[in-house]
Amino acid sequence: MTEKKRIAVIGAGPAGYTAAKELLQNGFAVDIYEKEAELGGAVYTGIPVFRMPKQFLQKEYRTLQELGCGFRFGCRVDREMFARLRESYDGILAAIGAQVENTFGFVPGNGVAAGLTLLYDLNILHRAEAYAGYRNAIVWGGGNVAMDCARSLIRIVPEVTVVYRRSEKEMPANAKEINDARKEGVQFAFLTNIKEIARDDTGAVTAVRVIRMSLGEPDESGRASFHEIPGSEETIPADLVVMAIGQKVDFTVLADDLQITAGHMTNIENVWTAGDAWTGPKTIGAAVQDGRAAAREIIAAFAEGGESNA
Numbered sequence: 001m002t003e004k005k006r007i008a009v010i011g012a013g014p015a016g017y018t019a020a021k022e023l024l025q026n027g028f029a030v031d032i033y034e035k036e037a038e039l040g041g042a043v044y045t046g047i048p049v050f051r052m053p054k055q056f057l058q059k060e061y062r063t064l065q066e067l068g069c070g071f072r073f074g075c076r077v078d079r080e081m082f083a084r085l086r087e088s089y090d091g092i093l094a095a096i097g098a099q100v101e102n103t104f105g106f107v108p109g110n111g112v113a114a115g116l117t118l119l120y121d122l123n124i125l126h127r128a129e130a131y132a133g134y135r136n137a138i139v140w141g142g143g144n145v146a147m148d149c150a151r152s153l154i155r156i157v158p159e160v161t162v163v164y165r166r167s168e169k170e171m172p173a174n175a176k177e178i179n180d181a182r183k184e185g186v187q188f189a190f191l192t193n194i195k196e197i198a199r200d201d202t203g204a205v206t207a208v209r210v211i212r213m214s215l216g217e218p219d220e221s222g223r224a225s226f227h228e229i230p231g232s233e234e235t236i237p238a239d240l241v242v243m244a245i246g247q248k249v250d251f252t253v254l255a256d257d258l259q260i261t262a263g264h265m266t267n268i269e270n271v272w273t274a275g276d277a278w279t280g281p282k283t284i285g286a287a288v289q290d291g292r293a294a295a296r297e298i299i300a301a302f303a304e305g306g307e308s309n310a
């Protein structure tokens with residue numbers, strides 16, 4: 001009997017666990033390496049329980065256990081470990097998500113927080129008390145991360161305002177999230193962008209300096225472009241600013257030169273990628289679909305005689 005091919009999946013988010021399931025069901029041996037304590041990726045660490053019950057993650061975990069999946073939770077794969085995994089497995093799927101946050105030069109700390117860090121503090125570390133002293137929070141962004149930050153904060157902080165540079169129509173967040181946020185008391189400043197964060201002598205945030213925006217022709221994203229209106233600057237009082245202005249992928253945690261080549265393959269032999277790490281930040285459904293597609297590529301590559309992207 002031929003030996004099972006062994007695949008290490010890095011990341012237990014929707015892309016990683018779906019790919020693992022597909023591989024196990026097709027005769028591969030799979031171990032998942034995950035830096036967090038549980039399965040679920042951004043669904044586990046980012047999306048608050050009040051918005052999305054997480055029982056389906058336990059169901060996925062049990063299914064993987066029944067299929068014989070190996071788990072290394074609490075295991076952050078760094079470059080050294082990645083190199084070792086390459087030697088001990090036949091293939092690697094890097095499903096590490098897009099978890100590096102854009103900050104546009106603003107440094108987190110002392111009244112300025114990055115959105116995913118805030119959600120991690122609240123959802124995983126249960127550190128609501130760290131934010132309870134603030135009175136007036138600004139959440140900067142218009143996607144689901146911004147909505148989750150605003151809706152989490154309005155449960156702790158008396159005033160929460162979402163600042164978004166386009167209009168409500170262009171917001172990437174689900175309409176239901178926007179409506180729920182509004183019902184819960186979150187305020188919105190549309191067509192507004194942050195230019196500067198003002199601090200007092202102690203370094204504490206006192207306000208944000210914003211500028212009004214106008215919309216123009218669609219840009220490369222297909223949404224209306226935005227332009228600053230000269231002379232429209234104003235100051236909005238705030239003591240907490242949360243940046244939820246997009247995330248990107250960072251493969252350098254694993255290797256210097258890892259790049260996507262064709263399909264889900266990378267330039268490193270027998271290393272594939274999937275999910276947000278492959279597409280950039282998207283959705284749970286897209287990550288599930290993509291995890292399955294990547295697994296099928298891996299299955300096909302080994303079916304063709306054990307050779308892959310060598």
Ligand SMILES: Cc1cc2nc3c(=O)[nH]c(=O)nc-3n(C[C@H](O)[C@H](O)[C@H](O)COP(=O)(O)OP(=O)(O)OC[C@H]3O[C@@H](n4cnc5c(N)ncnc54)[C@H](O)[C@@H]3O)c2cc1C
Pocket residue numbers: 010011012013014015016033034035036040041042043046047075076077078095096097098099116119144145148174253274275276277281282283284285287
């Ligand atoms: C706050 C928030 C709200 C969202 N709301 C929605 C929504 O309402 N609807 C929707 O469809 N989508 C939503 N999304 C997007 C959705 O959650 C993601 O698109 C999806 O989780 C991507 O899956 P993934 O498996 O590619 O990556 P992720 O879910 O990001 O999983 C990647 C995993 O890799 C692990 N990892 C990373 N680096 C390493 C390493 N070096 N070693 C070991 N493990 C590592 C991470 O810990 C993580 O568990 C939301 C995302 C966020 C952050």
